[in-house]
Structures are given as structure tokens and as C-alpha cells.
Amino acid sequence: MDLQDKVIVITGGGRGLGRAMALELASKGAKLALADLNQQDLDETIGLCAELGSEARGYIANVSVEADVEKLFDDVVSDFGTLHGLVNNAGITRDGLFIKVKDGKVAAKMTMDQWNLVMDVNLTGTFLCGREAACKMIELGTSGCIVNISSVSRSGNMGQTNYTATKAGVQAMAVTWAKELSRYGIRAASIAPGYIGTEMVMSMKPEALEKIAAGIPAKRLGKPEEIASTVTFILENDYVNGRCFEIDGGLRI
Ligand code: NAD
Numbered sequence: 001m002d003l004q005d006k007v008i009v010i011t012g013g014g015r016g017l018g019r020a021m022a023l024e025l026a027s028k029g030a031k032l033a034l035a036d037l038n039q040q041d042l043d044e045t046i047g048l049c050a051e052l053g054s055e056a057r058g059y060i061a062n063v064s065v066e067a068d069v070e071k072l073f074d075d076v077v078s079d080f081g082t083l084h085g086l087v088n089n090a091g092i093t094r095d096g097l098f099i100k101v102k103d104g105k106v107a108a109k110m111t112m113d114q115w116n117l118v119m120d121v122n123l124t125g126t127f128l129c130g131r132e133a134a135c136k137m138i139e140l141g142t143s144g145c146i147v148n149i150s151s152v153s154r155s156g157n158m159g160q161t162n163y164t165a166t167k168a169g170v171q172a173m174a175v176t177w178a179k180e181l182s183r184y185g186i187r188a189a190s191i192a193p194g195y196i197g198t199e200m201v202m203s204m205k206p207e208a209l210e211k212i213a214a215g216i217p218a219k220r221l222g223k224p225e226e227i228a229s230t231v232t233f234i235l236e237n238d239y240v241n242g243r244c245f246e247i248d249g250g251l252r253i
Helices: 016-027 039-051 066-080 112-140 161-184 206-214 224-236
Strands: 007-011 031-036 056-060 085-088 099-102 105-108 144-149 186-193 244-247
Touching: 007 016, 007 066, 007 112, 016 031, 016 039, 016 224, 031 039, 031 066, 039 056, 056 066, 066 112, 085 112, 112 144, 112 161, 112 186, 144 161, 144 224, 161 186, 186 224, 224 244
Parallel strands: 007 031, 007 085, 031 056, 085 144, 144 186, 186 244
Antiparallel strands: 099 105
């Protein structure tokens, strides 16, 4: 798909990887609908897109709330008149070990709150936005593409029982959607980033970050632009479907 004037929704588009994706797609001439929780972040991203000559609009929406997501996509179609793509990027972590063993006593460590919050945003949010985007694109008769942001953690990671389950889930959902939606001209794919230098990762202790970088064949964290350019590649290349792109500096080889 030629991205010029195409309307793409990016969830979590206010900052981090979502902002980098917005700027990359803006530079390709796309029109952007950015959904997030924080108006100030949205306004900053919209301003940066405007400097690149792109029309971008912000929408306050919690991706885990069905009514918010329905309103988001109704508003986007009403504002832009069409829809061609979605990047399911909004995501959170609430890390913690699964169980703890202290002084011979075993106890549950990851709480139901930690579990439910991450499920709600990462998994339910992706499900709701994907479902709504697909309905709109089919109603509108536009062919389009959905990109789910997974993670290198999808194959399992210490302290991330909740997060890893969601990131394996969003990758599998993209495969399912590729199989179900191809007949309507809608493609789906996913990206599994390694450690990328956004707030989510930079909030870790510096010693931990150094150790992580040392274990990556590329010997550094990834840059948000390196994920954003992969989103562009998937959206632009009509022969990509269902696959997961691992952009991790070789972490998993
Ligand atoms: P970030 O925390 O910087 O940005 C996430 C954005 O999502 C924020 O703007 C936040 O407000 C928004 N958001 C959170 N909950 C939301 C909700 N309920 N509804 C709407 N918006 C919500 O994180 P990031 O590093 O930019 O990560 C973006 C995505 O990439 C996430 O899905 C994350 O799991 C994934 N990822 C990141 C890395 C990394 O190294 N940064 C690695 C692998 C995967």
C-alpha cells in the first residue's frame, strides 16, 4: 500500500515507539489517528507530525475499554472518512516473579492485579482494536493492514509471566487475523522488538541495562526508529501476511 494520504490508527501513539511510528508514517504522507491516555503526550506528537506536513489527530481512549474503542473508531472514520491500517502498540508491564520462597515458605508473588492489568491493556486492548478496525475496513471496503506489537519476551522471560503471555497472544492473534481477514483484503502481521531505548526500558536500573546490552550480538539497545521503519515495511509491502518480524539486534539467534 502506498502510504500517501492513508489513514492509520496507532494506539499508544503519544510517546515511545508509538511516537516514532507516527513520525515515520507522517514522513511517508500518511494521516494519523493517535490514541492514548495522556493529552499532553498526544499534543506533542501531533505537533511533531504537523512539522512534517502530516494531518494527525489525537483521541483519548483506553484500549481495554470496549466503549472507548468503539467510540475511537467511530470518531476516526467520522473525522477522516476512511481507514486503512492499525498499529496495536499500546502496552504496559507489571513485572514480578511468579512465586516466592523465603525461609522455607512458598507463596504466590505475582498478584491478580498485576495479571489482570497487563491482560486488559496488552491482550484485550489488541483484541478490541483489531476487531473494531477490521469491522470498519470491511464496512468501508478499504483494503488494509493490522500490525500487532509483540516482544522478544513472547518466548518467555523471568519475572514476566503476565507480559510474556500477552505478547505471545498478540503474535498469535495476528496469524489468526491473517488467515481470517485475507478474504476481505486485510493483512495482519506482528513485530517482536528486542530491548529498545524508550521510557519503558530506560526505567530499568542502569546496571541491568548494561548487562542486557552486553548480551545482545549488536551490543546496544535498539532505536525506536528501527521498529518504526519495520511498521512502514509491513504496511507498504502487500505480500507480507501473518509473519512476526524479530527486530532485536540478534538477541534470539
Ligand atoms: P511506552 O510506555 O513508552 O509507551 C506506551 C504508550 O501506550 C504510552 O503512551 C501509554 O500512555 C500508552 N498506553 C498505555 N496503556 C494504555 C491504554 N490502556 N490505552 C491507551 N494507551 C495506553 O512503551 P514503549 O516502549 O513505547 O512500548 C510500546 C509497545 O512496544 C508496547 O506494546 C511494548 O510492550 C512493546 N515493546 C516495547 C519494547 C521496548 O524495548 N521499549 C520491547 C518490546 C516490545
